[in-house]
Amino acid sequence: xxxxxKTWKALEARGIMGINRRNADxxxxxxxxxxxxxxxxxxxxxxRAMAAGIHVPQMYGIISTEKEIDKLDxxxxxxxxxxxxxxxxxxxxxxxxxxxxxEGRYRTVSGKIISHEEIEHQISSILTxxxxxxGHRDRALIEYRxxxxxIFKSISYEGVPDIRIIVLMGYPVMAMLxxxxxxxxxxxxxxxxxxxxxxxxxxxxxxxxxxxxNIITKHPDTTNAVDxxxxxxxxxxxxxxxxxxxxxxxxxxxxDMVLDQEKGPLILELNARPGLxxxxxxxxxxxxxxxxxxxxxxEFKAAGxxxxxxxxxxxxxxxxGHIPAVEA
Numbered sequence: 028x029x030x031x032x033k034t035w036k037a038l039e040a041r042g043i044m045g046i047n048r049r050n051a052d053x054x055x056x057x058x059x060x061x062x063x064x065x066x067x068x069x070x071x072x073x074x075r076a077m078a079a080g081i082h083v084p085q086m087y088g089i090i091s092t093e094k095e096i097d098k099l100d101x102x103x104x105x106x107x108x109x110x111x112x113x114x115x116x117x118x119x120x121x122x123x124x125x126x127x128x129x130e131g132r133y134r135t136v137s138g139k140i141i142s143h144e145e146i147e148h149q150i151s152s153i154l155t156x157x158x159x160x161x162g163h164r165d166r167a168l169i170e171y172r173x174x175x176x177x178i179f180k181s182i183s184y185e186g187v188p189d190i191r192i193i194v195l196m197g198y199p200v201m202a203m204l205x206x207x208x209x210x211x212x213x214x215x216x217x218x219x220x221x222x223x224x225x226x227x228x229x230x231x232x233x234x235x236x237x238x239x240x241n242i243i244t245k246h247p248d249t250t251n252a253v254d255x256x257x258x259x260x261x262x263x264x265x266x267x268x269x270x271x272x273x274x275x276x277x278x279x280x281x282x283d284m285v286l287d288q289e290k291g292p293l294i295l296e297l298n299a300r301p302g303l304x305x306x307x308x309x310x311x312x313x314x315x316x317x318x319x320x321x322x323x324x325x326e327f328k329a330a331g332x333x334x335x336x337x338x339x340x341x342x343x344x345x346x347x348g349h350i351p352a353v354e355a
Contacts, residue, residue: 042312044303053317057196057278058299065275066297067160070114070168072275079274081267082293084110084285085171093154096147102169110173111150113158114166119214121158123149124172124186136185137213173293176286178259182206184248186213190226190264190284193301193313196324197272198339199265200316200347202226203305204233204258209248217304222246224253225309229348231261237307262340263292269336271297316347 065071076083087109088102103109107128113121123146124136132140150167152158159165179188186207193201203223207213210220217223222243225234233256236243244254258264268282271294281301285293306313323342327334334342 042315042318043306044313044317046303048314049303050300053195053279054300058280059276062276063299066277066280066299068114069112069116069296070166072294072297073168073170075274076294079270081270081274082290084173084287084293084295087169087171089114090150090154090167090169093151096150099143099147099150099169108172110170111146111153112168112170113153114168115159115163116153116165117158117160118218119216121149121153122214124213126172173285173287173295174289176259176288178256179206179286181249181251182246182253182256184208184211184213184246186211186215187285189215189295190258190286191301191305192264192268192282192284193305194268194272194280194282195317195320196278197269197334197336198320198323199228199268199343200320201305201309201311201313202228202264203308204253204256206236206246206253208238208246210239217302222253223304223308224256225305225311226258227348228265229344231258231264232256233258234309237304240304240307242307259286260292265340265344266336267292267294269339273336316343319346 065075070089073083073086088098090096090098108126111123116122125133126136127134129140132142133146134140153165153167156162156164173187175183175187183206188204188206191203191205192199204226205215205217206222206224207215208220208222212219215221220239222236222238224236227234233254236253238247244252246253264284267284271280271282272278275297277299281298283295283298285295287293
C-alpha cells in the first residue's frame with residue numbers, strides 16, 4: 028500500500044491527472060449539466076457548428092423512426108460512399124462506413140460486402156438505443172465520408188485518423204493524433220487498439236506514440252515511424268479547437284477533428300468527458316498545464332480582460348509548445 032501511495036505521489040508531482048481529479052476539478056466544475064446534450068448528441072453538435080460557420084462533415088440526412096428508414100434511398104441518392112452513425116453513440120460503436128458500391132450491394136471501408144437490408148438493420152439497431160449513452164432511443168445520422176489526407180497513408184491502417192485536443196475554457200492544453208490499427212478494426216479509438224501520438228502544440232509535429240499503454244515509435248501494421256510527422260494546417264486545428272468553447276459553452280472538453288484531403292480540417296465531435304491517455308502520449312501531465320491556464324484566467328478576470336481564440340492559441344503555444352521530438 029505504501030509503495031502504491033509513493034508511486035501516486037510521484038505521478039502527482041509530475042502533474043499527472045487521475046480520473047477523480049478530472050471529474051471533480053474539471054468536468055463537474057466547468058461543464059454545466061444542462062449543456063451536455065450539445066456535445067452528447069452529434070446531430071446537435073453538427074447543427075450548432077454549421078450555424079457558427081465551423082466546418083464539419085456534410086450531413087446528408089437524419090433517420091429518427093423505423094418508418095423513416097424508408098427514406099434511406101432518397102438520403103443516399105446516387106452516392107457510393109457515406110457514413111452512418113448513432114447520434115448519441117460513444118467509443119466509435121455502431122458506426123458503419125461505406126466506401127463503395129458493388130453489384131447492387133455496398134462495400135465497407137474494411138472490404139466487407141453487405142446488402143441494403145443489412146444497412147437498414149444497422150439503422151434499426153441504432154434507433155433502439157443499442158449504441159447510445161444510457162441505452163436510450165437514438166437517431167441515425169448519415170453524413171459525408173471523410174477521406175484522410177495523404178500524409179496519413181504511411182502511418183495509419185484503414186479508417187480515419189483523428190486529432191483530439193483537450194480544451195480548458197477555450198485554451199487548448201494538450202493534443203494527440205489517434206491512428207487506427209488492424210487491432211482497432213480501423214477505428215481511431217484507443218480502448219479498441221488504436222495508437223495515440225502526442226503532438227507539439229506550437230508546431231504540430233508528432234512526438235511519441237502509445238499503443239495498448241506501451242510506448243512505441245512505429246506503427247505496428249505499417250512499421251513506419253509515427254513520431255516526427257508534421258501535421259498540415261496545425262494553427263487551423265488549434266483555432267478550431269479554441270473556438271469550440273464559444274460553440275458549446277462547456278469549459279472542459281475534448282475536440283475531435285479530422286483532416287480531409289479535399290475539405291481540410293473538419294470537426295467530428297465534442298466530448299465532455301475526455302480520456303486521460305493523452306498524457307501518456309505526450310509524456311506530460313495535464314494538471315501542470317490546466318493550473319497555468321487557471322492562473323491566467325484569474326489574472327484576466329481581475330483585470331476584466333477576455334482573450335480571443337487567436338490570443339488563447341498564441342498563449343498556449345508559447346507556454347506549452349516546442350517540445351523536443353523523441354529520439355528513435
